[in-house]
Amino acid sequence: MNVLDQETICNDVPRIRNGPWLQELKNKNIVLTDIGHDSGAPIELLMGADITGKWLTGQIISLKSGPVAIQTKLDWTIMGKFNFNTTEKSISSASLVISSLLVKTRCISDLWKLDVLGITEPSLHKTKAQLEEDTEQYFEDTLKVNSEGRYEVALSWNLASSFLPDNKTMAEKCVLSTKRKLMTSGKFEDYCNVLEDWFALGIIERAPNKELGNVHYLPHRAILKENCTTNVRPVFNASSHLQGSPSLNDCLAIGPYLIETIPSILDQFRKNYVAITSDIEKAFLQIAIREKDRVFLLFLWFSKENREEIAEY
Helix, strand or coil: CCCCCCCCCCCCCCCCCCCHHHHHHHHCCCCCCCCCCCCCCCCCCCCCHHHHHHHEEEEEEECCCCCEEEEECCCEEEECEEEEECCCCEEEEEEHHHHHHHCCCCCHHHHHCHHHHCCCCHHHHCCHHHHHHHHHHHHHHHCEECCCCCEEECCCECCCHHHCCCCHHHHHHHHHHHHHHHHHHCCHHHHHHHHHHHHHHCCCCCCCCCCCCCCCECCEEEEECCCCCCCEEEEECCCCCCCCCCCHHHHECCCCCHHHHHHHHHHHHHCCCCCCCCCCCCHHHHCEECHHHHHHCECEEECCCCCCCEEEC
16 A cells, blocks of 8 residues: 655544443453553554555454444454443443544534644645745755856745656647647747757756656747747746646745835835846846756757757756
């Protein structure tokens, strides 16, 4: 079976309380490992119904106090309803499963939410401010100047990169579709020239001719703008995803919302008589990506030598 690692599998689940059923279990030589342990000990294994049935041995013992003891290949487990008395009142048919969950919340709708079990993505439990602060701190910690004198940054992973699927087949279909549209508009050579200029400037590079392990491809398409310095330019779609799988954007932390700082920046132009602006060509493309993260930014296009041969960049 496949097992997934998670820092927190479940929130604290109350252990079996004291009652006559404990003596019944002892008389039948059934030992439960969580009895007598610290009630705050974490749950270390969560089994779903898809595999639990395969682990049942078929031995079931009904207890006079209500529940049933079921033997599995791991050991005995208890489920069902307990009948017990308290000093205030008698309680019958109290479901252990439901009472365990209701200890945490009175909202019935929360019973089918994943966060009740503690198996949601940890980032969902953080506030927006915490996520922004963590992302910014990670950016500062990993930022460096590489041997080429360019700033090199790491992708700020929010989900593990292993969640990204190998979408090469989809990327190949996208490349062929983009080519057909460019051929129709007469912009195919212009599009190729832009990518070849990027290659000459070191903005993009050919992917190594070796096994890269877990990889991800970015589909891209052409944006056409007449009467501009560059009337055709590639745009990469990091939100593209296969059905049932996350996109690259889904796996990356957003970080601080810097657009909110624009008004204060614009106010700076009113402080002095003269304002000076400049345009840095392809400014964002001068930032290098950490080498081990580049395999998740692969894209396909045709080689310069052969316009019919698809190459990896």
